[in-house]
Amino acid sequence: MNKKSQLTNSQIIQAALSVAAEKGAGKVTLDAVAKAAGVSKGGLIYHFPSKEALISAMVQHLLDEAECQRTQQERTESSTLAAVLQTRAHFTRQIAGNTAMAILAAAAEQPALLQPVQQHNKYVLQQIQAEHGNALQATLLLLASEALIYHDLLNLSPFTAAERSALEQQLVQQARELQA
């Protein structure tokens, strides 16, 4: 029963994401995730043979989603940078709750699990630097945007929601003005 298996699979990942968001990164236990997914612990282990595999799948899922949204945004923006910043401005808060703690869970569990994220970041950076003559300024904008995400990640943002939005707007605008 391939279909049902895939369904359960994604149910478990969603459950893991919501557990991380609601209870905190340190509380992502197999029991908690299984309970949230409406699956027995045995069932969970059947799909993900270890906790490491589960968290790795979570990270991959988030990466895929981010990639997908960015690709969509690229159709209406003139540059990759603008697309990235715009995507982040729109979607960060929507998935922040989930993403943040999930990434954190991965980092605390075993830092190596974040390697796919690092590769993804590197790829995006290189693409952006190649597109702009003023690579330095482009990198700067990208970094600033990343800092905003990290603020969400650790709940460290010194900005109000309004300031935050204004900043995101500014970043997108500066990116659009910065052409090759």
Next chain:
Amino acid sequence: MNKKSQLTNSQIIQAALSVAAEKGAGKVTLDAVAKAAGVSKGGLIYHFPSKEALISAMVQHLLDEAECQRTQQERTESSTLAAVLQTRAHFTRQIAGNTAMAILAAAAEQPALLQPVQQHNKYVLQQIQAEHGNALQATLLLLASEALIYHDLLNLSPFTAAERSALEQQLVQQARELQA
């Protein structure tokens, strides 16, 4: 025995820091810290009545150190922003190993433990924004610098050591050029 008590106190914090750095954020256990500090578990609990208290003290220690170094740097730099960026450029790597995992440990354990960090960030941001007419650009530089730190935190940097240094240099330079 006030002096010895204070000494042991800081020994324990140092030990906690090094355990976090060497074994990872998820491995900061009371037993491990006690052993690393050359103290019995009972002795540890005598100084820090709970794990939360210990981690909170770790965070506070790091914050105090950062504050101290920044204040020193401010004597030779023209603006707070330049001082902050310069401090980060010099000291990030030196304390990154320790700091990174410590912060991560705190976040995974209980996100609320990072609140002092958030307050510190907010304070620095406001000071910088007040100093510069072009507050937006100043904020941008600060954010970019923060992103570099977060890269260390999670081992996510897409830059080589050389690129990284160049970026830090650039940030400081742009900060110096950006006067009120």
Next chain:
DNA sequence: TTTACTGCACCAACCGGTCGGTATTTTTGT
């Protein structure tokens, strides 16, 4: 006498993971 511990036994809770078993679905032989 108080402070600052040591050393160790102990505990309840929790955690990742195993294991034997079961229900359901798919494949296969006829």
Next chain:
DNA sequence: ACAAAAATACCGACCGGTTGGTGCAGTAAA
């Protein structure tokens, strides 16, 4: 077309180990 067999999907009790934390008898210094 249909039953036997095999593979798949899942359950939940259980296990060994770890963790944060307690309790307490003893001790060396201030």
